[in-house]
Amino acid sequence: MRALVIDHAAPTHLAMAEVPDPVPGPDEALVRVEAVSLNYGEVADAARDGAPDGAVIGWDAAGVVVRPAADGSGPPEGARVTTLGHTGWAELRAVPASLTGTVPDGADPGAAATLPVAGLTALQVLRRLGQVVGRRIMVTGATGGVGRFAVQLAARAGAQVVAISRDPASEAALRALGADEVRTAAADVRGPVAGVVDNVGGPTLVDAFAALEAGGTLVNVGRTAEAASVLPTDALNAYGGRHDRSIRTFYLLGEPVPDFSGDLSWLAAEVASGRLDPGIVRRAPWTRHEEAARTLLDGRLRGKAVLDVE
Template sequence: MSVQAWLPAGGQDGLVRLAEVAAPDPGPDQALVAVEAFSVNRGETLLLERPRPGHRPGKDVAGTVVRAAADGSGPAPGTRVVGHPPYGGWSTLVPVATGDLAVLPPSLPATVAAALPLAGLTALRLVRRAGSLAGRRLLVTGASGGVGHYVVELAAAAGAEVTAISASAERGERLLVLGAAEVRADLPAQGRPFDVVMESVGGEHLRAALALLREEGLLLWFGQAGRRPATLDFFEFWNGPVQATITHFDYTRGDRSYGEDLATLVHLVATGRLHPELGVVRPWTETPEVIAMLRGRQIRGNAVLTLPPARLDHERTTDHVA
């Protein structure tokens, strides 16, 4: 039995190719999910340039459980879920650890749920890492991407005064609706300092953003979207904000699985308190085109690909998932 999946092109034209691969063999704590929609993140597309041997892209999926975990944990067959597997999500079927799944309410479409995992988890954990934000000034660089939209809305709801940096005025308009107090094209040259900076561009942005911190402020560095290494002159840092802290943030660190936080994100969306920004929703056959758009920064928010229902019906009725 085989399934279809997008794989690294391996030197062929483009970055991905659609191929037949062996059907997944779930581990005892993994449910088998028929994928209805998946999200493509820009960082994932960069990994396709020099993929590791055997790499299978895809970390954000939503769909239906077609085989429950053998150890009895997790949802039953027929349950709609959102999940965050470590790889392999750009496929018709994917095994996901039950601890990394959250059940979806009937009101939440798979297209919306698929935009939650990587970007939503990163934003949720960033806001937690920043501590109490009530009444504090927050600067977010690269704010018009998938993570930035979530950060702005979550932080504003927590009481922060958010300044969002977006290179495109059009892409930044939505951030004002989500609660940003100000949207700028560039970092401010002066003004009141910020309590917290969340930096994701890299290059000169980190150095310039650090200078905008107040004394004992916190800079959370969580990305390098500009693809230029961040550099910092130690003596310049020494003469900057007193006792400032720079922390490299990685949402994957720690012993916690993703299911609990995914359930939190699902609840926030279902109750109207979090609004995923779906910049593009396309059939999964257009995955190469969407990847090109993401790399060209032509998409505001999240990019979601959908699988045809007929294919899902076929996968659900095959012998190996019965």
């Protein structure tokens, strides 16, 4: 089969190649991939020589089950699915039922492919913030894949959403997604927030943490700033209503790996119905992967990049 593999001689460290078909385990379905989406972390890791030449990578992929799991778990043959794993940028992928969500018939596979990392991450992080109805929630990096989903889901849950984007031109789009306030920097936010979904790290994390009210939580998801988060000496002082604040790390595929099948299926239904915007801003055949990866690495992407597998 064909796949996108690591090639450190290529400009974006990705190239098309022939690789062996995957061999599913007893609890894994074989899926014919129709579309994949790119995430900053996996593309950046490839560019940093983080994987050997010839390795198939890719977290997000949507397609059709061509061989159900031998143990009877998961969706049947012919089911349309969205899947999460580590080797998705290929014509075929083997994936367990716990990382597979069903997609409504007729739904766009490209839209479904945006969900596994970005949609699940936004959903899981908001749950870590606890009850958000009527509370003020900050989302940094709000125009990115996770950020866009977090703005929408937080607004749907009844939060007052403060969206942070360094691009002033994104204000109208973020308000359309449900943001109540839009700022170009976390330091510009006036008044405390109850929780933060931080997709940026670096100085933005420091400023967002300073905005937390007592008992507030910041969950760091991404570090696109690629800079250190240096807290000032008084950042952890607990007086003046600043007590019990916390910074939490996040990893989607912890141990044991959670069963995300229900959440993926729900997200897919929300996107298919039009109640959730996948935010696809670049779409092309997967043979044009290089320009999509370069745009992502350059920080010029305000949403999701999708590649259709031909």
